[in-house]
Amino acid sequence: MKETAIKCLLDCLARYEESAIPALADLGKQLQSLPPLTESSTPDALIDLYEQGYPLLEKAMWTTGSDFHPLLACYQALFREQESLIQQRGQDDDRHHFILSIPVADRPPHLRACLESIYQVCALFNYGGNASGAWDKIKVIVAEDSRDEDNIHRHIELVEEYRQKGLQVFHFGLDEQYELLHALPPRQREQLGNLLTTQPRGKFYRKGQAANRNLSYLKFLQLTEDKDRTLYYLVDSDQHFCVNRRTESGEEVVYALNYFHAIDKIFRATDILMLTGKLVGDPPVSPSVMASNFLDDVTAFFARLAELNGERACQFHGSQGPVAGDAAYHDLAGLFGFENGATSFPYQCRLSGEHNHGACLQDFARQLNAFFFGEHLTRKTWFSYGSGFAQLSPARTVYPGNYIANYAGLKYIIPFGHLRLRMSGPTAGRLIAAEIGERFSSFNMPNLHRRTTEAGLDDDFRPGVELDEAQQSVDLSDEFERQFFGDLMLFSTEELVKQADVKQPFAQEGIETVIARKEAELLALYRQKHEAIVGKNKQLHDLVFTTGHWWLRSPELAVALRQVQAFIDNIERNFGEHSLAWRKIQSAKHRAQRKQQIVEALMNYRAERDAWDSLF
Numbered sequence: 001m002k003e004t005a006i007k008c009l010l011d012c013l014a015r016y017e018e019s020a021i022p023a024l025a026d027l028g029k030q031l032q033s034l035p036p037l038t039e040s041s042t043p044d045a046l047i048d049l050y051e052q053g054y055p056l057l058e059k060a061m062w063t064t065g066s067d068f069h070p071l072l073a074c075y076q077a078l079f080r081e082q083e084s085l086i087q088q089r090g091q092d093d094d095r096h097h098f099i100l101s102i103p104v105a106d107r108p109p110h111l112r113a114c115l116e117s118i119y120q121v122c123a124l125f126n127y128g129g130n131a132s133g134a135w136d137k138i139k140v141i142v143a144e145d146s147r148d149e150d151n152i153h154r155h156i157e158l159v160e161e162y163r164q165k166g167l168q169v170f171h172f173g174l175d176e177q178y179e180l181l182h183a184l185p186p187r188q189r190e191q192l193g194n195l196l197t198t199q200p201r202g203k204f205y206r207k208g209q210a211a212n213r214n215l216s217y218l219k220f221l222q223l224t225e226d227k228d229r230t231l232y233y234l235v236d237s238d239q240h241f242c243v244n245r246r247t248e249s250g251e252e253v254v255y256a257l258n259y260f261h262a263i264d265k266i267f268r269a270t271d272i273l274m275l276t277g278k279l280v281g282d283p284p285v286s287p288s289v290m291a292s293n294f295l296d297d298v299t300a301f302f303a304r305l306a307e308l309n310g311e312r313a314c315q316f317h318g319s320q321g322p323v324a325g326d327a328a329y330h331d332l333a334g335l336f337g338f339e340n341g342a343t344s345f346p347y348q349c350r351l352s353g354e355h356n357h358g359a360c361l362q363d364f365a366r367q368l369n370a371f372f373f374g375e376h377l378t379r380k381t382w383f384s385y386g387s388g389f390a391q392l393s394p395a396r397t398v399y400p401g402n403y404i405a406n407y408a409g410l411k412y413i414i415p416f417g418h419l420r421l422r423m424s425g426p427t428a429g430r431l432i433a434a435e436i437g438e439r440f441s442s443f444n445m446p447n448l449h450r451r452t453t454e455a456g457l458d459d460d461f462r463p464g465v466e467l468d469e470a471q472q473s474v475d476l477s478d479e480f481e482r483q484f485f486g487d488l489m490l491f492s493t494e495e496l497v498k499q500a501d502v503k504q505p506f507a508q509e510g511i512e513t514v515i516a517r518k519e520a521e522l523l524a525l526y527r528q529k530h531e532a533i534v535g536k537n538k539q540l541h542d543l544v545f546t547t548g549h550w551w552l553r554s555p556e557l558a559v560a561l562r563q564v565q566a567f568i569d570n571i572e573r574n575f576g577e578h579s580l581a582w583r584k585i586q587s588a589k590h591r592a593q594r595k596q597q598i599v600e601a602l603m604n605y606r607a608e609r610d611a612w613d614s615l616f
Contacts (some may be wrong), residue, residue: 005085006031008077010133012057015074020067021060025136027053035301044139045090050082055388062385067543068245072256076124079258083126095128096264097137098232099223101172101216103209107144108154110237115162115169116242122167127260130166138260140169140218144177145212147205147245172219174204180218188393191611194418205598209236209400210417210424211358217410221264227407231267240449243383244280248318250350251380262389263404273409273439274393276433277402277450280381284399285328286422287372288480290379291575292331292529293344294371295536297378298567300344300366302543305357310550314360329379331529335491342545343459345378358557365560368567372474374451384416386444395442397429402447411613412436416601417491422479423486427493431605434497472566476574478552480581489601496602505606511599519591530582533575541568552605 009031017024027049034045054075061071073478086093100118104111116141122130142159146152152173157172178201181189189196196218197211199203207215213234224230235241241259245252267277283290301316308315328345329335349360359530367377398414407413412435414428421427492515497547500506501513544551544564551557573579584590 005088006046008074008081009053012078013408014056014076015402016060016071019086020071021056023056024053027056029103032566047082047085049208050078053078058385058388072254075256079127079261084128087129088133093128093137094229096229096260096267097128097139097226097233098233098260098263099139099141099220099569100235101141101143101213101220102214102235102237103143103145103216104150104155104211104237105209105212106148107146108151108158109348111142111155111189112158112449113240114237115142115158115425116234117166117242117255117448119162119165119167121241121257121259123589124255125258125261126228127258127264134166134168136287138168139223140167141172141216141223142169143172143212143216143219144174144295145205145207145209150547170219170223172216177203177212177215177218180222181215181226188611188614191608194601195413195415195608195612197418206308208417208420210414213400214413215419217413217615220410224407231263231404231406232410233263233404233553234336234400234402235447237539238450239279239401240450242448243381243446244448249352253448253554258388259445260454262443262445266390267404267406270441271439272392272441273406273436274395274399275397275404275414276399276429276440276442277295277444278381278399278442278446280383280446282374282451283376283448284401284449285330285374286476286479286483287374287455288476288574290329290371290570291330292532292536293329293379294376295533295540295571296344297347297544298368299536299540301347301378302540302549304346304553306543306547307363308357310358310361310554311356312353314349314351314357316347316357316360318487329376329381332487332525335487335525347378358551361551361557362560364566365563368563369570371473371567372476372570380444383446385446389445390443392438392441392443394433394438394441395424395429396433397442398425400425401449407616411609411616412440413612415608417596419485419489419601420482421486421489423490427486427490430490430494430497430501434502445591451531455581466468472563472570473573473579474570477581478583480574481584484522484581484585485598487522488515488595489516489598491522492598493602499561503606506602508599508603511602512595515598519595523585526585530575533571534577537575538566544568 012376013024017028018047030045030049034043057071057078061068061075062064102114103112118138122135122138128135130136142155144152145148145154146155146365157170159169162169172249181196184192195211195214197207197215199207217233220232242253242255243257245254263275266272327336330336333339347364349363351359351363364377367375369378398415412432414424415431416424416427429440494504495514495518500510522555544561551561574581576582
């Protein structure tokens with residue numbers, strides 16, 4: 001073998017071992033001690049040198065002030081070169097195969113972005129190689145759940161487009177899902193109805209993300225060739241296999257994590273059954289639990305804008321303010337053990353080139369209604385390298401858009417999908433952690449979460465959110481209601497697993513006692529939050545429209561001000577005293593119905609899990 005086979009490694013050592021990464025010098029010495037390379041021999045020690053070098057490059061790359069992009073290019077090239085050496089070695093490659101599932105309902109732009117990110121990771125890191133013209137160790141299932149026939153056809157076209165690029169993508173259509181489901185024995189299918197849906201063939205769409213994901217497991221079983229060497233990766237269509245960097249000019253998206261390589265190593269080195277990564281970018285929660293702190297930030301923006309001249313150069317650049325910590329976007333972060341620090345976070349203008357404060361206001365205003373689809377203009381989550389990618393910690397939440405299981409781990413599903421409640425991932429996480437402890441782990445390889453795409457809000461289905469584009473009105477009452485009772489389900493489950501054995505059926509009396517206590521606590525917290533939102537929304541309206549500030553005297557800002565008014569109206573519509581969701585939460589009759597559903601779901605959990613486990 002000629003030295004050209006390790007050109008990237010030699011270039012990396014020459015470039016960085018005496019300057020940015022002195023620790024690479026030891027790798028250079030090890031390389032010199034290896035026997036001469038031949039055409040027929042690729043020693044394992046050589047391949048291992050790359051493994052030793054990756055953490056060194058990662059640490060240097062993610063250090064503040066680093067020459068990031070050259071380091072990233074070197075890092076990616078080393079992986080591709082290592083993959084070539086592994087293929088040339090000629091021995092059986094016993095690393096894991098991956099089968100990914102992307103549940104998708106009427107979201108072609110999101111699906112395209114997700115598939116593109118998978119393609120980029122494959123092309124840039126080349127896990128498993130693609131000598132056959134396709135990446136041999138990666139398969140992707142697009143699990144259809146659309147109602148609109150046109151969107152189904154667009155999804156199928158995307159599958160074919162990315163097959164042509166070398167991804168092994170399969171469209172798991174509604175008919176195929178229905179047939180697989182009904183291939184189960186009737187008795188077993190009946191027992192699994194709450195997990196796998198009971199919807200008839202004629203309405204076998206929008207079954208919900210949980211049911212559609214669980215149906216993917218049936219396809220997993222069909223596609224699995226070696227259950228000891230296959231990992232199953234669940235990802236939502238609005239997740240991307242990349243992360244965001246915070247730079248002076250704003251957010252930068254980078255393909256800097258070799259997900260498949262790292263996950264394979266973790267599962268080969270440990271006895272874990274299930275692994276979950278977190279999310280960066282847009283908050284992974286409903287706007288129904290972000291309205292109070294978002295109003296703080298919008299009000300702070302206008303308060304600062306009032307002190308500036310509308311014609312002067314925009315001052316909303318440069319100093320970026322505090323980094324949003326864990327759950328900084330959440331109005332009730334304390335429920336999860338987090339403390340919110342700063343009372344408001346500054347807005348960072350996304351416009352480039354010369355522009356004044358009027359232009360900044362126009363761009364700010366046109367983004368406001370995206371909040372009701374889950375964007376938070378001021379409290380994004382940013383990627384932090386910390387102690388590395390592979391460091392594990394005990395998990396307590398399943399992130400449905402980023403988790404991985406081995407064959408045995410497929411038993412630990414996200415249940416209760418038939419209730420259509422939010423917080424299903426955290427609820428499942430409490431149950432799973434109580435059952436398998438540290439064999440359910442978290443690692444520092446998040447996906448980038450993007451609530452909306454460049455296609456805009458009108459080409460995006462979000463369950464529980466209704467948009468009237470013409471009226472600029474948004475109704476998220478369904479999502480808000482599901483959030484409250486999802487919280488009730490989560491925190492009741494969290495306390496229940498501390499008192500009872502999760503491997504045994506939960507007793508009805510114990511469930512009802514816990515739910516009653518948590519209901520009273522949540523009602524009080526939601527009431528406080530409700531009153532705060534009402535007060536803050538009035539304060540914002542007065543600041544923008546009744547205090548005579550400069551923007552009211554600028555005719556060119558009329559559209560922007562209408563957009564701000566639409567936002568304020570939508571806050572009132574969804575969080576005010578007369579909002580539908582708030583009336584439902586206040587209704588003792590409605591709460592009684594929901595509580596009964598939750599009680600029955602928790603009572604049936606063990607039996608449903610036993611029926612599910614029998615599939616494996």
